[in-house]
Amino acid sequence: MNVPFAPIGLAAFGLSLTLAVVAAVPAPGRAAPDGLVVDTASGNVLTVEDLSERLLAADVVVLGETHDSRDHHRRQAAIIADLAAAGRRPAVVFEMLSREQQPAIDAFLAGGEPASGFGDAVDWARNWNAFEIYEQVIAAAMAAKLPVVAGDVPREERRRIGKEGVEALAEETRTAFGLDRPLPEAITAHLSDILVASHCGMIPPEATGPMIDVQRLRDGAMAAALRERLGAAPENRPAVLIAGAGHARRDFGVPAVLAALDPELHVLALAFVPAPPGAAIADLVERDVYGEPLYDVVVATADDRPAGDPCTAMRARAAGKTPAMGGAGDEAAAQDGPVAERRPAEAGQ
Numbered sequence: 001m002n003v004p005f006a007p008i009g010l011a012a013f014g015l016s017l018t019l020a021v022v023a024a025v026p027a028p029g030r031a032a033p034d035g036l037v038v039d040t041a042s043g044n045v046l047t048v049e050d051l052s053e054r055l056l057a058a059d060v061v062v063l064g065e066t067h068d069s070r071d072h073h074r075r076q077a078a079i080i081a082d083l084a085a086a087g088r089r090p091a092v093v094f095e096m097l098s099r100e101q102q103p104a105i106d107a108f109l110a111g112g113e114p115a116s117g118f119g120d121a122v123d124w125a126r127n128w129n130a131f132e133i134y135e136q137v138i139a140a141a142m143a144a145k146l147p148v149v150a151g152d153v154p155r156e157e158r159r160r161i162g163k164e165g166v167e168a169l170a171e172e173t174r175t176a177f178g179l180d181r182p183l184p185e186a187i188t189a190h191l192s193d194i195l196v197a198s199h200c201g202m203i204p205p206e207a208t209g210p211m212i213d214v215q216r217l218r219d220g221a222m223a224a225a226l227r228e229r230l231g232a233a234p235e236n237r238p239a240v241l242i243a244g245a246g247h248a249r250r251d252f253g254v255p256a257v258l259a260a261l262d263p264e265l266h267v268l269a270l271a272f273v274p275a276p277p278g279a280a281i282a283d284l285v286e287r288d289v290y291g292e293p294l295y296d297v298v299v300a301t302a303d304d305r306p307a308g309d310p311c312t313a314m315r316a317r318a319a320g321k322t323p324a325m326g327g328a329g330d331e332a333a334a335q336d337g338p339v340a341e342r343r344p345a346e347a348g349q
Helices: 016-019 048-056 070-085 097-113 117-121 131-143 154-162 171-176 186-200 209-228 254-260 310-318 328-334
Strands: 037-039 060-065 092-098 146-154 241-243 269-272 296-300
Touching: 048 070, 060 070, 060 254, 070 131, 070 241, 070 269, 070 296, 092 097, 092 131, 092 209, 097 117, 097 146, 097 310, 117 131, 131 146, 146 209, 154 209, 186 209, 209 241, 209 254, 254 269
Parallel strands: 060 241, 060 269, 092 146, 092 241, 269 296
Antiparallel strands: 037 296
């Protein structure tokens, strides 16, 4: 990098001052306090300086969230603000915005209005809900005059691909989205299991094919949006993706697509992980079917998700529907990752 190194502020990660001097190798079974940062490859606790250096060295940073955690959005906003304070001008790509909204996004950013009006101006509710918990992330990007970029494809396109498959896309789009090559069979089978679990066991495994197509379509679209906005200037890096933790996974998420499309890109996959009291550090590091960590870095957070079992709401909403829940294409269009990462309004679709 040609940009002078400037450490990112402590506040971005909600860390205590003592974290900077935490031993690099934690004791086995040690509890994971709120804000603890772990390098998943080694299991070591990262200091603030370690994490700052890794963020600033990356070309792309994926910030994987639990959608309904206000704390995760607070931390995302702080990271964006601190990247800007370090002299970076990254584009901030949002899973929650689809590409047909980009003209309205650009018009709003040019108008100088406060971030509180962003949701109404871009019709946030057409693609997502609960703008109020994302407002702080938008506000951080706007305060630094950073580009805000729609990462997803329109809902109608997701529905079409759910019904017709990725073969319905133009060849150049399949290539740009990394859809011209299949997922490994073991990853496909694992993703199918995840989708069944995310729908609370209410769908059979054979119904997940269209959902996998839509998952891959959305990951490919976000990867393409990041690459389109990277730019050659070092100060424009790292581009930042705001997305659910399912899209931040290295086995089949956006980092996997980027690795296939551009192996030279340095991608940092970071996930905020709600950690119940007493959770051990080892419990934070989830692994794929090959035993590899899902993320490069995990940050332990308090669990501020709404109380209750999301499957209860899903079953209640599905009670009056046909077994196909509106058809595979409709279900695939709504599919948005594991239940723990999904917004309440879509948990039952």
